[in-house]
Amino acid sequence: MPFSILSYAGDSQTPFIIKIGTFLYDHLSNSRQKFKNFKKHKWYKGPEPWNELEPEVLKEGLRGGAIYYDNNIDDARLTLEIIKEAVARGAVALNYIKVLDYVRDQAGKLTAAKVEDVITGDDFEIRAKVIVNATGIWTDELLRNFPRKVIRPTKGVHIAFHQKDIGNKAALALNHTRDHRFYFVIPRGKFTIVGTTDTDYEGSLDEVYCTKEDVDYLLESTRHYLPNAKLDYDHILGTYAGIRPLVMEEGKAESKVSRNHSIFEAPDGLVSVCGGKLSIWRKMAEDTLRFIQIHKPNVFSKLKVKRNHSKQPIWIGLEHGAWDIGIRGKKIPPDIAEHLYEQYGKGGIEIVKSLEQEPSLGERIFPDLPWIPAEFQYIIEHEMVPHLIDLLARRMEIVWLVHPRDQAKVAELAAKIMLQHYRWDNTRMQKEIVEYLEYVQRNSVFLKFEKR
Template identity: 30%
Template sequence: MKPFSHTNRTQTLHQLSNCHYDVIVVGGGITGTGIALDAASRGLKTLLIEMQDFAAGTSSRSTKLVHGGLRYLKQLEVKLVADVGKERAIVYENAPHVTHPEWMLLPFYKSGTFGKFSTSFGLKVYDFLAGVKRAERRKMLSKEEVLTHEPLLNEEGLIGGGEYVEYRTDDARLTIEVAKKAHEQGADLINYTKVTEFLYDTQGNVNGVQMIDQFTGESYYAHGSIVVNAGGPWVEQVMDLDEKMEGKKLLLTKGVHLVFDRSVLPLHQPIYFDTPDGRMIFAIPRNEKTYVGTTDTVHETDLRNPEVTDEDKQYLLHAIATIFPNAVVGMNDIESTWAGVRPLIQEEGKGPSEISRKDEVWESSTGLLTIAGGKLTGYRKMAEEITDFISKKLKTQGVAAGPCMTKTLRLSGGEFNRSTDYRAYVEDRAKELTKLGLTFQDGLNIASMYGTNTNQVAELVSRVDPSSDLPRAIQLTLLYAIEYEMAMTPVDYFMRRTGAIFFDIHWVEKWKKAVVEYMKEVLNWSDEQTKRYSAELEARLADAKS
């Protein structure tokens, strides 16, 4: 099998005109990669095209939770809660290295959205709908127990709380692992390639795409029986390329998150709390940091790099001050930020927080399929449903597809017999990695991030340059990102392959120049390319610090 690398990307582009695909997917976020994996694992010849890097849009800018959407019970979205609630456990079993169970604490107050009875009942219904296993079912806590669990919480008006399990994830790494598994199953996936127009047969049906390599400016063509628009926030822009497209309208909303050092906001566990205006906010500890979000405001400007405004920050800081009054947190304590754009399907008379998060699929008269809406948690189920539809269409053309396999298909790096094997594996591999000259902590970091791909990372040790300014652990993860995860730029590595721009920005500042120089050597960049990619990295760092 060809490696999932920059070399493979170039080869695939040059071979496109010689192929006919059963399915062409436009969009390389979690929805698009999920469809590519489902289709390829059923034996369909599949191509995915992404105009930026994989997960560069919403799929690297979420709240980073595989969660069931407890608040949607209030909106009577029973099927949505049941579906995504069950999907949490499936995602965890298939990728325990990027999905980690966490006990979420939901405090309730006299004047709050949730009361003692409604919380107990809601969590019980949630457990039932989501098919939660016994060990992870909800627990109700007294006021005293809540404050023992989290002393920073506001005591005034506190009645009690509930605890239930959600799953913390790294959304971008989850997307990358899905993409890698799709590639392993035979799909072709190409990043930094933009679809510029659709191709049509003599009956006026979409039968392919024209695209431009964003690095070289070269044009390519690809033909396929079915084309799927999974463009996320760009869904309408892709629809506009279709000659006869009519469909749903999107409402784009922005969600903002703030990151603090754990010493500034030292939470003991994740907290899910309501604000005076009725929104729900997460405050989540992650390693040495704590992040808080999210907002929900209409967004109509920059989709690639949505701005975090002072108003956004003040809103979240006010929420923090209300729920954690003894934590003195201000503007200067914000280490980094990110904002993501949610592509929601418009519903007349409903505001951003009221609109359903369910997904919908529709088809134009030219045969273009479009999917929009949905949640990160439900990506696999969404992919199954649209690929079922695709399979029926292809059957009429004489193309047979197998059944859906993704419910039990382990993702790249998640190939454990049981999810419970993960922790022991990480400890064992960390010890082994010390034999390569890594510290035990570096070994833990690598094994926990890459799971069963850790040996593949370790095999790159022969290419480590002892004269480089970069430590051995960084060289290994950087080489792996380039050779096995199609990282093409420093931002790909620092933002989406490691998440460091969001959660370790000082580390990025320390090593950014050495990483750029290392990538220049490996990828044979010109001075002009090196300057351009360095400037892009500086811009993303400025965004995160703004």
């Protein structure tokens, strides 16, 4: 995706700095890698070229800007694809299984995890030669008797709008007008996402929401750069808040804390991998395997982690050409086909096949958006979703890309398909809908703001 990074009169981010930065960005990534360096950056001098490139962006004081290229991804879908790939290679994946404690041998070393099936309440043990703690912001909770805190949680929010209300053409990398923090205005299909923030977080790790302060902070600066955009509470569709699992570094501002990852072994043998970023998931996994190979050589004697081990092709991946062949002759609107490919890859072929049996599942949920009920069916059958909230908030982005006023409609539609699949009774279905809508409400703090 193209990203525009702009320089205005008086900015510390001068044209020279942007040119050097985008040059290095292009050259530090390995240009021989497929998908990297899709195109090289280009500098556009003065405001004139931007009249066409980004008509809605503030032109006053604009000294120029560069367009560079980066990725944009639905993080939940990437994570699911990684889990599916692991399962295809022999892993067993479980959902709603919570580690409560550990079993130890006489020397105090871990031999098993004591877990609870959160749905049924059953307890059981999972024996293992090595237990890896990869629980992100919950890393400290899983460590026992560890002398120091490992994670510094920082909160980040995004807010979603219709793209037509904002008017950006590509992604914008902006300097916040108040504190010069970098943030983005990113197109996502027919939506535009504004974010993120980066603030130290001390609340519950399980309940994090976007506040009025978070929204105002992002709107304040974005209104400056996009003066004609409808950047007000009435046009917000939804918000998303998350917590970054940064590795603890005392005395540094939130946005200056390193995004590097850390791998270490506790005295009881628990290996933890934490920090890092989603975009380096392969490296984090490879480094963890190498750590185990070095520090526990007798455990997996056959494990040989060669350099670039994690750069193997993804088995379950599907190239666009193969997708085009797979859906050839099927009567699917192009935007729906592209959406299914982007979100589900190979799984999209299953969704398309399901439409042959039940064409009604291919009818759009909202007239001008590509979501179709067949996606619900596919997710229910393939992606372990015991609750409605799992489906709409943790497998899809409906929870925050659809305005709260339209959420009941989509929740009822999805819940009816779940009722049939799981043989729920009506009471259970209604309970699921209520719980989901309450969650939407908690994420919709912008609805309670007084109108200006």
